[in-house]
Amino acid sequence: MIQVCLNGPRSAGDGAAVPLSPGAMAESAAGAVAAGAAEVHVHPKTPCGADTLSPRAVAEVVTAIRAVVDVPVGVTTGAWAEPDPGRRVERVRAWTVLPDHASVNWHEPGAELVAAALLERGVGVEAGLWSGTDGPRRFLASPLAPRVLRVLAEVMDTAPATAEESARSLLAELGPAHGISVLLHGEDGGAWPVLGLARRLGLDTRVGLEDVLVLPDGQPALSNAQLVRAARDGADIQWPAPGRRPQSGTGNP
Template sequence: MIQVCLNGSRGAGDGASVPLSPGAMAESAARAVAAGAAEVHVHPKTPCGSDTLSPRVVAAVLEAIRGAVDVPVGVTTGAWAEPDPRRRVERVRAWTVLPDLASVNWHEPGAEEVASALLERGVGVEAGVWSGTDGARRFLASPLAPRVTRVLAEVTDRDPVTAPETARALLAALDAGGGAVGVPVLLHGEEEGAWPVLRLAVRRGMATRVGLEDTLLLPGGRPARSNAALVAAACALRDASRP
């Protein structure tokens, strides 16, 4: 399974191809799904381009994307979008339109409370476990771990040479807890480490993701013109690895 991550925390300065408005996100999602993406992950944005958990904005983004695609759609709950953990929970509980999934970074303060609020509302949780943090330890010790939809294993090592080894170490840390307590793992990297980690995920037959949130470049180093181009490249790598 390849998930497309449409925009992340990027803004207008990262290029015109990064979708920032609900309409642009919907169009980008439709093209990425047509290119082979099976899920969509998106960061709803304020008119100024900042990530937000605002119920009004989340609703507008989800309605726009769901009008363009018929696949699961997930959003972020990253602390940068709402630094106050209590306020983050309040935002989730105030959502009027619910995503299929929401990512919760387990190393962030308030992760357990945010995940609980999402589960109470019937939203699937992607447990964000980042390399270079104590996220794996915290997640494996959490009573909520068996209830999440998947682990989103994020390799923050951007060195294309060392990122795959960092990924292996992160997966080993999760396996030490019993295979991430029996839930699936989606493995991905970022920036220069994105494609080396994606190749590792493909070789292992794991779910992965790609999109302008994670990288602005195609495998050969050329700038990506769209999320669809990145998804098409990822699908080509996946298909080439099959017997």
């Protein structure tokens, strides 16, 4: 399964291809699903382009995307969108249109409270377990772990030469992870090497302008659909392509 991550915390400064309005997100989602994406992950935005968990923004984005695609739609609950854990829980409980699932970064303060609020509302939880954090350890000890939809194994190593090794270390740290499905992905310079590893291991993965701004050959991606097609069709993704230097994006916070 390939999930498309439409925008992440990126902004207009990362290029015109990054969708920021509900309409642009819906259009981008439609193209990505047509290209082969089976799910959508999106970051609702304020009018100024900042990530937000506000009920109005979540409702507008989820409704707009569902109007054009018939696949699961998920949103972020990242602490950068609402730093106060209590306020984050309040936002989730106030959502008027529920996404199919939402990601919860387990190393962030209040992660279990946010996950519990989502589960209470019937929203699936994607447990974001970032390499280099205590998220995996905390997740494996959590009573909520067996109840999550999947693990998002997020490799934060953006060095092309070492990202695959970091991914293998993260997977080893997770072990059987309560038998839960694992979606493995990387970021920026590590995105394509980690995606290639996920394909070889038969794991779910994701790609999109949140994770990487360039194609495997180092050329700037013109759309999320183009990235999905590259992920779908690449026999064995390598990074960078022979004879090219990678053009790095800005990365996630």
